[in-house]
Amino acid sequence: MRVLLVKTSSLGDVIHALPALTDAARAIPGITFDWVVEEGFAEIPTWHPAVGKVIPVAIRRWRKNIWETLKSGEWKRFKHALRAEKYDLVIDAQGLVKSAFLTRYVKAPVAGLDKHSAREPLASHFYQRRLAVARGQHAVERLRQLFAVALGYDLPKGLGDYGLDVERLVELPRSKPYAVFLHGTTWDTKHWPETYWRDLTVRMGHLGLEVRLPWGNPAEKARAERIASGLKNAVVLPKLNLAGVAKVLANASACVAVDTGLGHLAAALDVPTISLFGPTNPGLTGAYGKVQIHLASDFPCAPCLQKKCTYQPTAQDQQRFDLKNEWPLCFTRLNPERVASRLSTLLLAEELR
Numbered sequence: 001m002r003v004l005l006v007k008t009s010s011l012g013d014v015i016h017a018l019p020a021l022t023d024a025a026r027a028i029p030g031i032t033f034d035w036v037v038e039e040g041f042a043e044i045p046t047w048h049p050a051v052g053k054v055i056p057v058a059i060r061r062w063r064k065n066i067w068e069t070l071k072s073g074e075w076k077r078f079k080h081a082l083r084a085e086k087y088d089l090v091i092d093a094q095g096l097v098k099s100a101f102l103t104r105y106v107k108a109p110v111a112g113l114d115k116h117s118a119r120e121p122l123a124s125h126f127y128q129r130r131l132a133v134a135r136g137q138h139a140v141e142r143l144r145q146l147f148a149v150a151l152g153y154d155l156p157k158g159l160g161d162y163g164l165d166v167e168r169l170v171e172l173p174r175s176k177p178y179a180v181f182l183h184g185t186t187w188d189t190k191h192w193p194e195t196y197w198r199d200l201t202v203r204m205g206h207l208g209l210e211v212r213l214p215w216g217n218p219a220e221k222a223r224a225e226r227i228a229s230g231l232k233n234a235v236v237l238p239k240l241n242l243a244g245v246a247k248v249l250a251n252a253s254a255c256v257a258v259d260t261g262l263g264h265l266a267a268a269l270d271v272p273t274i275s276l277f278g279p280t281n282p283g284l285t286g287a288y289g290k291v292q293i294h295l296a297s298d299f300p301c302a303p304c305l306q307k308k309c310t311y312q313p314t315a316q317d318q319q320r321f322d323l324k325n326e327w328p329l330c331f332t333r334l335n336p337e338r339v340a341s342r343l344s345t346l347l348l349a350e351e352l353r
Helices: 011-016 018-027 066-072 074-083 097-105 121-126 139-151 194-206 218-228 242-250 261-268 315-320 329-334 336-352
Strands: 002-006 032-038 051-057 089-092 110-113 129-131 178-182 210-213 234-236 254-258 273-277 292-296
Touching: 002 097, 011 018, 011 139, 011 261, 018 139, 051 074, 074 097, 089 097, 089 139, 097 110, 097 121, 110 121, 110 139, 129 139, 178 194, 178 261, 194 210, 194 218, 194 336, 210 218, 218 234, 242 261, 254 261, 254 336, 261 273, 273 336, 292 336
Parallel strands: 002 032, 002 089, 032 051, 089 110, 110 129, 178 210, 178 254, 210 234, 254 273, 273 292
Antiparallel strands: none
């Protein structure tokens, strides 16, 4: 059986789909998935043994210059790639109009979420099979249920398995123990204060633990350099691709992350991770997997799910906190002392395991 999967972005969303592929491969011997995914994340599907062909798409880039996309022939080549194979089924696991639109070019029945389940209800009009999956669940579990219903097998019990061969990334013998701090994220409100990262790095230095800081753009590099400045136990990594970051994570003793796609990659690689949530809800999109600790703020307005903080500090807030360096204030409930305590416990547990 050959299935075309449409799950284009983002990084975390793409990683969330992997356990569903593992379920399907175990339930249906010989099943193969081709995967339509944003070009920037095209490497990830190749890590799963059930994936045959990856078909990159560049919706984010194409829509910035539609004329050039048509003129260059990129769009034509993409449609040709969709039609090059015969599929038994198409699964749109994105549930958006833009992903559903892509299924029009494939001559096979299309399954996806019904209008009550999809993020964009209009997307369901593109599907021949509209499937109900209850909201309010973690994204990984929703995808596992979607695949089980679409492909006709019983949903396995227990925690989903990403199906990645982590051992091929692990270096033996292991180098000096280190933690990875994933400080970069998209929303301004999801950033743990920079001064907190530096404080936590200092605390790890007192334990003799090295901290490695990856980065993906100039702003993140500058932040990593500020966090590491003058600290002997902090290492700013060189620019790495996803495979490079995966290798660093796979060999780490632990990881601390904000709500970011790389945090989901750490979970997929079974790295013990503490994830910090201020404005977002870990119950729906938190890091999913073994030894994943979610620290969520209990600030009065959290989780607000807002990209811009609108909280108005009280007079007491102004007295207690440094509003310039401890913003957004929801993260004051997740201060370095609290995170360091949980991280120390996590590291000790891993040593004793």
